[in-house]
Ligand SMILES: Nc1ncnc2c1ncn2[C@@H]1O[C@H](COP(=O)(O)OP(=O)(O)OP(=O)(O)O)[C@@H](O)[C@H]1O
């Protein structure tokens with residue numbers, strides 16, 4: 001049997017603060033299997049972003065263990081982690097996090113540049129990626145010239161540039177109007193049909209219903225799963 005894409009063993013993140021530790025993620029046990037589409041739902045401050053940052057290796061746990069495709073993240077050095085992030089994980093942020101001085105197509109090329117893909121090939125793949133999200137008409141726009149929905153579509157093309165097996169998205173439609181949000185959701189559903197494993201944070205029960213697993217968090221713990 002193949003390993004789950006994600007396996008959490010008492011995964012914990014406590015933030016030290018002058019007022020004492022904040023238990024943002026507390027002893028979570030969870031498995032996410034290949035091809036799952038999971039929504040993380042819960043009130044503001046319950047630990048959704050903290051958890052997603054751990055899953056995306058953007059942050060390290062205080063204790064407990066995270067395995068990605070059966071590999072313990074704690075066993076990797078910084079280079080190993082960077083490679084894992086680059087090759088296996090696509091991350092979509094609520095506020096897009098595009099590089100402001102770079103054009104849309106250069107933003108999408110960036111992960112491929114880090115991976116050492118030659119310029120002509122990465123340009124071609126970036127253009128194809130932007131076509132997939134209907135942004136081929138804005139290749140040379142920098143982020144300040146893009147609308148919110150357009151920025152998020154570029155950010156999604158960047159997240160998918162390296163064909164990651166796992167896509168993590170933190171409220172990807174949080175800043176978008178209903179119609180644009182719907183378009184982004186349809187893109188996620190398409191990725192899911194194509195076999196990508198998806199974990200998506202949302203505030204919205206309606207958005208969460210479109211995933212095939214809904215994990216509800218409260219105070220850093222799993223409240224329920226449906
Ligand atoms: N760097 C930090 N230092 C201290 N406390 C933090 C830090 N980051 C987050 N927290 C606290 O950890 C808890 C969980 O925060 P987190 O951002 O994960 O919540 P969230 O579920 O994503 O909320 P939202 O829906 O508002 O985005 C909150 O109480 C928050 O105040």
Ligand SMILES: [Mg+2]
Nearest residue numbers: 048049050170
């Ligand atoms: Mg958050």
